[in-house]
Amino acid sequence: MTKVYLDHSAAAPLLPEVREAMMPYLGMDFGNPLSLHDWGDAPRDALEEARVQVAALIGAANPEEVIFTASGTESNNFAIKGLALAQQNKGKHIVISAIEHFSVMNSAKFMEKLGYEVSEVPVDKNGLVDPENVGKAIRPDTVLVSIMHANGEVGTIQPLAEISKITKEKKVVLHTDAVATCGAIPVSVKELGVDALSLAGNPFYGPKGSAALWVRRGVRILPLMDGGIQEGGRRAGTEDIAAIIGMGKAAQIAARDLVERGQKLTQIRDQLINGLPAKIPHVVVTGDLVKRLPGHASFCVEFIEGEAMLMMLNSQGVAVSSGSSCTSRALKASHVLLAMGYNHEIAQGSLLFTMGIQNKPEDIDHVLNVMPPIVERLREMSPVYSKFIKANKGGQ
């Protein structure tokens, strides 16, 4: 059977070069970078090389501003909790968007337990944050704004450079969750004007367990991991050198291939975004069509459920998601789609295709072939759909 993997936002395969770069650190070079003897040398050098590679991917001037963590979720927890707590004497108000990843949303909710207040900035039908609304949400006691760079569920890229103009003017720290964009589109912390940025290695074919938080020099942050002196005292815990080296190598390759990858992925993305609604009636493309991640196609297929489609696509060898992988077993309508103004019924039909560099136009052809009969069969079983058909016939 043809196998087509289109769920790269849930998990992406390691690049062979990345795996190769990691291997010595799963073998002979097992030492601790803090060790003063010879066994510490290779891991320490490799660690600092990876830091330079990751800094280069995001246009950071100072590699020491990169703090390695173990997941995008950790980076986001670290940012929200650490940046807010470091300024608790200044104020206890946090601003986020309504469509943040759960690691940002739930970290902000955690801060409410510590007496903080959280305001959510709304988004429009395309999932876009209006920078003016960020300005309006900022109060004198606001210490942190966190707006994601791009949303993993609907692919919309936010106007961060415009948002940062406002936060700079109002002297509020701006964090962005850039897990979906780093390695996918050009990211420059300088051009974005942010103060802190989360990224993870797996989205650009680095290992799971690799991630980082970049924090601009001079911006205060409290550790999430208290303990030893690793990462300049900002993130304790023995470094997972193999993962870090893998992330560094993947960052280096991503920086090199960024334009080429972007073009290729945009092409097959548009093949699907244009092809699916042309073949199947009552399909809505979610997210912005222009300000959109390459390799990201998301839809709501009306009258049926995303998970049912997912299972039937799986039986045809096609792997996709229905919303964020962090909630895919929760069977709830996505908070992202609801915030964009979709109703529960339509949001239930969410389907997310995330393409990778190994995908080819033929993979999309396969999806466009197998999807229509799947949707047709599911709609035949759908009471909502038969009601809709009857109503439409009745109206004739």
Next chain:
Amino acid sequence: MTKVYLDHSAAAPLLPEVREAMMPYLGMDFGNPLSLHDWGDAPRDALEEARVQVAALIGAANPEEVIFTASGTESNNFAIKGLALAQQNKGKHIVISAIEHFSVMNSAKFMEKLGYEVSEVPVDKNGLVDPENVGKAIRPDTVLVSIMHANGEVGTIQPLAEISKITKEKKVVLHTDAVATCGAIPVSVKELGVDALSLAGNPFYGPKGSAALWVRRGVRILPLMDGGIQEGGRRAGTEDIAAIIGMGKAAQIAARDLVERGQKLTQIRDQLINGLPAKIPHVVVTGDLVKRLPGHASFCVEFIEGEAMLMMLNSQGVAVSSGSSCTSRALKASHVLLAMGYNHEIAQGSLLFTMGIQNKPEDIDHVLNVMPPIVERLREMSPVYSKFIKANKGGQ
């Protein structure tokens, strides 16, 4: 040159079988365990198998009580912060010992910023906590006691089963940092009577980036990582499946080989503990001689500095530590040795040998050969030593 690695508490090599078990998850089986399609199956099954393996190593009845994390430091942060915060309505007092790892100590210090109070239970000259002192430190508002199972710097194993009798009687949650003991000596959460236990994979030849916190069913804990639904909602973030599988495999092997490893390591440990003071005058063995980790030999060599010895041993191909690797670059006297009653001067001469399963008696012979001239040379350069010699001669 003969190469002898005796710094296993800083970093241990991966077992080849462990690396082999990890490889599929760095290759074809890259999927996300939360994925509903076929790519999620292998990682999900492997994740749950690893959970069973880790639970078995610590005698936990319910594998789902095991929460995977990314480091022993994370497990300790999670335990201290999460267990204390979950009970904040009951009280805000935490009891720890004076010789905890920095990830426990500094997590407790962090809680002071949130209005908690922390009491430190003292230790005796051998680094032992007196259970009675734990009882005395517990107040009506105490919500958490955290006493490490064994200390990584001096090897002393605490009487946890006696301590847990007291915490149970006083109905206070007991956590233990068992990073140094799991896989090294038999550990049973049931026999120890603890409510939560931290462990890490690398000390028993699993990968870095693998660790876990075991929390007894029914004990409330707040997440350190807020976000998605992974690990039963208790620890968000995409699972580092390769690391977790490696930890599971290493746990399985450790459980199988525990007795044999323990005997072997105890033998070469005692070879060094007996041999070094016999060959070099003014050498003190630190920690308890009986209640002691296998493979763990720690000393204070008087009149000279640990780091100078470490560097000279390194030039002879021998890798050791001077105190905890998390602080080895801080050039401060160990808080552990100071708490045990050693003065700053003697504590500066700290030297730590941690043996692994690949070490042989010949490795210890090598150390016993190269150490005496190193110490002699350093003492020749030591003003403190010449003062001591003069004073002794003057006294004759």
